[in-house]
Amino acid sequence: MRDALLMGAILGVLCAVTGSYLIVRQxxxxxDVIAHSVVPGISxxxxxxxxxTLGAFISGLLSAILVALIEQRSPIKVDAAMSLTLTSFFACGILLIARLRTNQVDLTKLLFGDIxxxxxxDVWRTALITLGILLLVKLxxxxxxxxxxxxxxxxxxGLPVQWLYVGLISAIxxxxxxxxxxxxxxxxTALLIGPAITAYLWVKELHQMMILGGILGALATVGGMYASYYFDLPSGPAIVxxxxxxxxxxxxxxxxxxxLTKHWQRGNPPQR
Structure with a gap:
C-alpha cells in the first residue's frame, strides 16, 4: 500500500505538469491518442x-508523430487524424494480442490499471522519469x-519548434x-488533464497551474486509492x-x- 501511495503522489505531480502544456496548447x-496507441507496442x-515500457513509449511516440505529419502535409484536419490514428493503433494492438497469443497480457489491467x-x-522508475521531466521543464x-x-x-x-514538439510529446x-x-x-487522460484543468479554473499563470495541479493531482490520487480500499472499488475509476x-x-x-460565483456576482453587484 505504501508503494501505491508513493506512486500515486508522484504521478499526480507529473501528470499536472505535462497536462498543463496540453491544456495551453489545446x-x-x-x-488520448497516445494512451490508446501504446497497446501495439506493449503487445x-x-x-x-x-x-x-520501451515498447509502449516507441508506439505512443510514433502515433503522435503520425498525427503531426498528417496535419502538416495533408488537407486532413487534426481532429480527424487523431480519431483515425487512435482507433487504428488500438485495433492493431488488440489484434496483435490475439494473433501473437500473448495471453499473459491482462487486458483488464491494461484497460483499467491496478495501482x-x-x-x-516501479516507484523508483517513475520517480526518475518525473525528476527528468521536471528538470527539463525547469531548464x-x-x-x-x-x-x-x-x-x-x-x-x-528562431526557436527549434519541431524539436520542442518532439520533446514535449516524448515527455507526455x-x-x-x-x-x-x-x-x-x-x-x-483523466489523470493527465483533470488536475490541470481544475487548477486552470483557480489560477492565471502557467507555473501556478502546474504547482496547484500537482497538489490536486497527488491529493486526488491518494484520496481515490483510500476510497477504493475502504469501499472495495476498482482503484482507477475511483481516482478518476x-x-x-x-x-x-x-x-x-x-x-x-x-x-455559481458568476451567478452570485450578477445578482449582487458591488455597491458604490
Missing part, C-alpha cells in the same frame, strides 16, 4: 521479450512557454506510459471520479470562472 486529445514488446500491484522498482521553461502560447512567433524567433508519452499502471489506457469531483467544485466555486 492538445488534450493527443493524450510486440511482450512477444519479443523487451521491456514493456495496488506496483512494486518498489526550458521560457522556451516551452513561448512555444505553447505562440508557436508561430517561436518559430519566427513517458507520462502516459508511467500512468497506465495506475488507471489504465481508457482512463489515463475524485478528480472529476474536484473539477466540479472548481467549476462551480472558482472566484474568477465559477458558474
Amino acid at each position: 492538445m488534450s486529445m493527443i493524450g 510486440l514488446a511482450f512477444f519479443w521479450g523487451w521491456d514493456l 495496488l500491484e506496483v512494486t518498489p522498482g 526550458l521553461y521560457k522556451e516551452l512557454l513561448f512555444y505553447s502560447f505562440d508557436p508561430l512567433g517561436a518559430q519566427a524567433s 508519452t513517458l507520462t502516459i506510459v508511467a500512468t497506465m499502471q495506475v488507471v489504465g489506457v481508457l482512463l489515463v 471520479l475524485v478528480i472529476f469531483a474536484a473539477f466540479l467544485v472548481a467549476l462551480c466555486f472558482s472566484p474568477r470562472q465559477g458558474l
Whole structure:
C-alpha cells in the first residue's frame, strides 16, 4: 500500500505538469491518442521479450508523430487524424494480442490499471522519469512557454519548434506510459488533464497551474486509492471520479470562472 501511495503522489505531480502544456496548447486529445496507441507496442514488446515500457513509449511516440505529419502535409484536419490514428493503433494492438497469443497480457489491467500491484522498482522508475521531466521543464521553461502560447512567433524567433514538439510529446508519452499502471489506457487522460484543468479554473499563470495541479493531482490520487480500499472499488475509476469531483467544485466555486460565483456576482453587484 505504501508503494501505491508513493506512486500515486508522484504521478499526480507529473501528470499536472505535462497536462498543463496540453491544456495551453489545446492538445488534450493527443493524450488520448497516445494512451490508446501504446497497446501495439506493449503487445510486440511482450512477444519479443523487451521491456514493456520501451515498447509502449516507441508506439505512443510514433502515433503522435503520425498525427503531426498528417496535419502538416495533408488537407486532413487534426481532429480527424487523431480519431483515425487512435482507433487504428488500438485495433492493431488488440489484434496483435490475439494473433501473437500473448495471453499473459491482462487486458483488464491494461484497460483499467491496478495501482495496488506496483512494486518498489516501479516507484523508483517513475520517480526518475518525473525528476527528468521536471528538470527539463525547469531548464526550458521560457522556451516551452513561448512555444505553447505562440508557436508561430517561436518559430519566427528562431526557436527549434519541431524539436520542442518532439520533446514535449516524448515527455507526455513517458507520462502516459508511467500512468497506465495506475488507471489504465481508457482512463489515463483523466489523470493527465483533470488536475490541470481544475487548477486552470483557480489560477492565471502557467507555473501556478502546474504547482496547484500537482497538489490536486497527488491529493486526488491518494484520496481515490483510500476510497477504493475502504469501499472495495476498482482503484482507477475511483481516482478518476475524485478528480472529476474536484473539477466540479472548481467549476462551480472558482472566484474568477465559477458558474455559481458568476451567478452570485450578477445578482449582487458591488455597491458604490
